[in-house]
Structure formats: C-alpha cells, structure tokens
Amino acid sequence: MSNEAFQLLLRGGVSFDKSKTANVALFQKNTSKSQSTPKAIVNGEIPQELDFFKYAQSHGKRKQPDANPKTNKRPRVEGRDSDSDRSEDDEDDGEDLPAPVRHRIATKGTNVPEPIASFSELQSYSLPSHILSNISKMNYKTPTSVQSQCIPILLKHRDLVAISPTGTGKTMAYLLPIFSQLSAPISSASVDAGEGVRALIIVPTRELADQIFNECLKLAQGRKWKIVLFSKATANALSNKSARDKVDIIISTPLRLVAALQEGNITLTNVRHLVLDEADRMLDAEFMSQIEEIVASCSHTDIQKALFSATLPSSAEKMAMDMLNDPIRVVVGLKDTPLPLIKQSLTYVADDSSKLPSLLQYFAQPYNPPVLIFTSTQARSTSLTEELILNKIANVDCLHAGMTKKEREDSLNRMRRGESWIMVTTEIMGRGMDFKGVREVINYDFPTSVQSYIHRIGRTGRAGQEGKAVTFFTDEDGPYLKSIANVILQSGFTVPDWILKLPKPSKMKRRQMGKIKRPDVVNFARKIGRADAIKKREMVQGSKRRKAKEQHQETKE
Numbered sequence: 001m002s003n004e005a006f007q008l009l010l011r012g013g014v015s016f017d018k019s020k021t022a023n024v025a026l027f028q029k030n031t032s033k034s035q036s037t038p039k040a041i042v043n044g045e046i047p048q049e050l051d052f053f054k055y056a057q058s059h060g061k062r063k064q065p066d067a068n069p070k071t072n073k074r075p076r077v078e079g080r081d082s083d084s085d086r087s088e089d090d091e092d093d094g095e096d097l098p099a100p101v102r103h104r105i106a107t108k109g110t111n112v113p114e115p116i117a118s119f120s121e122l123q124s125y126s127l128p129s130h131i132l133s134n135i136s137k138m139n140y141k142t143p144t145s146v147q148s149q150c151i152p153i154l155l156k157h158r159d160l161v162a163i164s165p166t167g168t169g170k171t172m173a174y175l176l177p178i179f180s181q182l183s184a185p186i187s188s189a190s191v192d193a194g195e196g197v198r199a200l201i202i203v204p205t206r207e208l209a210d211q212i213f214n215e216c217l218k219l220a221q222g223r224k225w226k227i228v229l230f231s232k233a234t235a236n237a238l239s240n241k242s243a244r245d246k247v248d249i250i251i252s253t254p255l256r257l258v259a260a261l262q263e264g265n266i267t268l269t270n271v272r273h274l275v276l277d278e279a280d281r282m283l284d285a286e287f288m289s290q291i292e293e294i295v296a297s298c299s300h301t302d303i304q305k306a307l308f309s310a311t312l313p314s315s316a317e318k319m320a321m322d323m324l325n326d327p328i329r330v331v332v333g334l335k336d337t338p339l340p341l342i343k344q345s346l347t348y349v350a351d352d353s354s355k356l357p358s359l360l361q362y363f364a365q366p367y368n369p370p371v372l373i374f375t376s377t378q379a380r381s382t383s384l385t386e387e388l389i390l391n392k393i394a395n396v397d398c399l400h401a402g403m404t405k406k407e408r409e410d411s412l413n414r415m416r417r418g419e420s421w422i423m424v425t426t427e428i429m430g431r432g433m434d435f436k437g438v439r440e441v442i443n444y445d446f447p448t449s450v451q452s453y454i455h456r457i458g459r460t461g462r463a464g465q466e467g468k469a470v471t472f473f474t475d476e477d478g479p480y481l482k483s484i485a486n487v488i489l490q491s492g493f494t495v496p497d498w499i500l501k502l503p504k505p506s507k508m509k510r511r512q513m514g515k516i517k518r519p520d521v522v523n524f525a526r527k528i529g530r531a532d533a534i535k536k537r538e539m540v541q542g543s544k545r546r547k548a549k550e551q552h553q554e555t556k557e
C-alpha cells in the first residue's frame with residue numbers, strides 16, 4: 001500500500017457525520033419554508049439534534065480560550081500546539097522546517113527528465129553555487145515533490161504545466177530555474193541577455209505579487225539581479241527605456257502589465273521565461289483577454305512557458321496545453337484534491353442569520369489562531385469584522401480589495417507578525433497567500449466554486465503542517481453541497497450518506513454557485529439604536545486608534 005493511501009486510511013472522518021436529523025429532503029426542490037429545519041442556534045443555544053460537535057454538552061468542561069486582548073495571550077487547544085505562539089521569529093530563516101512530505105508524481109510528455117532527490121544534484125545542471133547557498137540559508141533541506149520533478153524539467157528549458165496541492169512549494173519550483181537560467185544579471189553584460197526584461201511572472205493579485213517578489217529577493221541574495229514588482233510607480237520608472245533594459249525579472253498582475261503595454265511603456269520581446277501562477281485563474285474569463293495580449297507580446301523565439309496551479313479544470317488545461325510547445329504535464333498527488341493534512345468539516349447553519357451566532361459559539365470554544373475567515377463580499381467582511389470586535393473577540397483584522405493599498409499592507413504585516421489572531425477576508429486572500437502559521441480556515445460564506453474551496457482551505461496545512469477547515473452551509477447552499485462533499489471524500493475523509501445521496505448539481509447549477517446574493521450586513525437583527533451606534537463607532541475607532549498607535553511606536557523603534 002502506498003504511503004499516501006496509508007495516510008488517507010489513517011485519517012478520521014468529517015466530524016459532521018454524527019448528524020441523524022439532517023437529511024437529503026432538506027435540499028430537495030420542493031422544501032417549503034414551513035418545512036424548514038430548526039435554526040442551528042437559537043438564543044445562542046444549539047438544539048441537541050444539531051449539536052454535531054457536542055459543543056453544548058462540553059460547555060464549561062473544556063478550557064476556554066483567553067480571549068482578553070489586554071493579556072495578549074493567544075487561545076490554544078490543550079495537548080497540541082506547544083509551538084503555536086508564533087512571533088516574528090517564525091519568519092526567520094533559521095526556523096527548523098519539517099522535511100517535505102513525499103507525494104505521488106505523475107508525468108506526461110516526451111523525454112521527461114528524472115526527478116532530483118536533493119538540491120545538491122542540481123550541480124549537474126550548473127546551478128550557480130550561491131543559489132544553493134541561499135536555499136540552505138532559507139533552511140530548505142530537500143526539494144518538495146513538485147520541486148524535485150519540475151526544477152529539472154524547467155532547467156532543460158521545456159514548457160510545463162504543473163498541478164500540485166496548495167502549500168507544496170510551487171513558487172520555488174519555478175523561481176529557482178529562472179535564476180539559474182538567467183545566469184548573470186542583465187546589467188553585467190557578460191551574457192547574451194538582449195535588451196529588456198527576460199523573465200515574467202504573472203499572478204492574479206497584488207498581494208501575491210508582493211509575496212513572490214519577497215521570495216525572489218531571498219533566493220537572489222548576494223547577486224545584482226534587478227527584480228521589479230510592477231506597480232503604478234515602477235511602471236512609470238520603467239517608461240524610460242534605459243531603466244527597463246536593466247531589468248531581469250518582472251512580477252505583475254495582468255491588468256497592470258497590459259496597461260503599460262498599451263501605453264507603450266514596456267516591451268516584452270526579450271522575455272525568455274514566462275510563468276503563469278494560479279494558471280486556472282489566469283485563464284478564466286476575467287483575465288483571459290489580458291493574458292492573450294501578454295502572451296502575444298512575448299515574441300522571443302526561444303521563450304519557455306510554464307503554468308502552475310493547485311487546481312486545473314480540464315477546460316483550462318486544454319487552453320494551457322494549446323499555449324505551450326511540446327509541454328510536459330506534471331500532477332503531484334491527486335488532481336484537484338487537498339492534502340489530508342487539512343482536516344475538513346462541514347457545519348450546517350440553516351440560514352444566513354444563524355451564521356454569526358454559530359461563529360461566536362465557535363470562538364467561545366478553544367481554537368487555534370491565526371484563523372482565516374472567508375466571506376463572499378467586501379461589505380460582509382467589514383460587517384463581520386465589526387461584529388466580532390463588538391463581541392469582544394480579540395485581535396480581529398480585515399483585508400479586502402476595497403481597502404486602500406496602505407490599509408491592505410498594514411493588515412498583511414500584522415498577520416505576518418502574528419498580531420492578528422483572526423483575519424476576515426474575501427476571495428482576494430484565497431489563492432497563493434502563504435502564512436505558515438494559519439491553523440484554521442472558516443468558510444463563513446460558502447465557496448464560489450470547487451476551485452475556490454480548494455484554494456481557500458489551502459491557506460492552512462502548508463509546508464507539511466496540519467490545519468483545519470470548517471465550511472458553514474445554509475439551506476441555500478444545499479444544491480452545491482455535493483460538489484464540496486466530493487472533494488472532502490476524495491481527500492480521504494468521510495461524508496454523511498445523506499449528502500452523498502444529494503443529486504449531482506448540473507453544470508449550469510454549478511455556475512450559479514458563486515452567485516448567491518447575501519445581505520451586506522451579517523447581523524440583520526441588530527437594532528442599532530443611538531446608544532448602540534455610538535458604542536459601535538467608538539469600539540471600531542478605538543480598535544483603529546490602537547493599531548495606529550502600535551504602528552507609530554514600531555516606526556519609532
């Protein structure tokens with residue numbers, strides 16, 4: 001039996017399957033309002049028949065989290081997590097990383113190079129020695145599965161489509177071959193580098209671009225490669241040809257780059273390495289025309305293209321393959337399946353108004369911060385953040401695309417420093433973002449697609465760590481439940497029979513999955529009287545003032 005299969009068998013089931021009352025009839029077409037099930041929580045109490053996690057029974061018996069912001073102690077579950085008190089040191093290079101877990105690798109294509117078992121094997125590919133020393137400074141001892149197979153493929157200058165689960169080290173799998181093949185920086189003139197940027201990495205969000213930029217800087221330490229995180233400011237600076245001819249690598253979102261292309265402020269004719277990270281997102285309707293324009297502008301005859309993602313539906317894979325020249329396809333683990341390291345569960349919450357009480361109940365029990373909470377819109381993120389602050393949940397933060405650049409950066413920095421215990425966000429943080437310490441993910445609003453589910457929960461369980469993912473579902477989410485249940489089942493967890501008996505949603509229905517309209521406010525019942533409104537405003541402002549003060553102190557230090 002393979003190690004992977006053995007691990008799958010060792011795992012427990014979804015906590016949910018103790019449900020005896022919830023049944024397939026809940027989600028069948030004619031379920032009328034009058035037949036609807038009891039609320040998951042009424043007046044803060046869970047009916048016994050829906051108390052899947054035995055919260056009610058254990059109330060008062062289990063250790064309560066210390067959620068007092070003044071003591072600044074993080075809540076934690078007893079008997080686990082002795083190292084969970086993350087501090088800034090967690091980001092240190094000296095941190096002892098666990099050895100990467102091995103996963104099954106399947107390849108398709110002609111003349112596939114042998115995978116490597118250690119980074120030192122890369123010497124036979126003439127990998128510059130300082131890159132090896134930077135890898136060892138980053139404390140990466142052995143390559144992960146995706147790295148062991150994809151690095152030699154890219155070093156052989158082959159085109160590649162790589163599908164590997166979230167948190168398995170895809171970033172380094174493409175960065176390392178780029179650095180190796182760039183050899184000397186363009187400014188050194190000791191290589192035939194041509195004129196203009198030679199490597200281009202395209203990602204869906206500014207936050208992810210920023211994260212990859214920082215990863216690049218670590219790997220490039222000690223060399224003078226010019227790496228640019230494309231923004232409005234850097235785009236302006238690069239409108240000067242002599243400045244842009246000194247650039248080795250650009251990391252950008254599609255929109256920003258296409259704007260510069262259309263203004264004639266950048267040329268991509270010298271690009272020899274093009275990477276589309278989060279490839280299925282890059283090839284979806286929102287980005288497709290921009291990606292086409294970028295690919296068409298990368299006209300160098302010797303260009304190498306590589307696409308990476310944790311998920312790649314077959315329609316996107318076909319588009320990807322059509323873009324490539326004699327590509328190799330690599331699949332690590334089971335395609336479109338999260339790693340069993342992430343313990344997944346589903347929680348029934350009847351309707352939208354029952355979600356907040358359920359979440360507050362969740363935080364009344366011991367939990368493992370940092371926790372990432374996904375909501376479907378910016379307004380709901382803001383509203384939920386306010387509700388959690390009002391309910392005195394400690395160290396809550398928010399991040400969504402409606403915030404200013406500075407607010408987003410501050411929020412991310414607090415998360416990285418371990419100051420945020422709970423981050424409420426939207427799909428913007430769903431892909432690629434790497435916070436090693438995230439212990440739990442809560443899908444407060446149901447994911448918008450199977451891919452969105454896999455990427456969202458993949459913010460935990462990274463680099464061999466364990467994680468937990470909880471997904472709230474309401475009656476409204478019922479038609480889509482089976483799609484998510486199938487993913488959970490495929491990851492090796494059990495799913496209640498009644499969910500498996502639900503009808504499979506049609507393709508049309510699945511497209512509706514992300515389109516459920518939810519109210520902007522998460523607590524509709526709140527009667528905002530004058531006193532309440534003032535209290536709410538003061539608490540939110542107080543929280544902002546505290547954060548501003550902390551930042552002010554930090555900048556002084």
Ligand SMILES: Nc1ncnc2c1ncn2[C@@H]1O[C@H](COP(=O)(O)OP(=O)(O)OP(=O)(O)O)[C@@H](O)[C@H]1O
Binds near residue numbers: 100143436
């Ligand atoms: N060889 C290695 N050994 C140990 N840790 C590693 C290794 N390579 C990468 N990591 C760490 O693993 C974590 C996840 O890496 P990365 O963000 O590249 O994952 P990913 O596969 O791109 O995930 P996602 O699909 O979510 O974008 C990072 O914190 C990174 O530092």
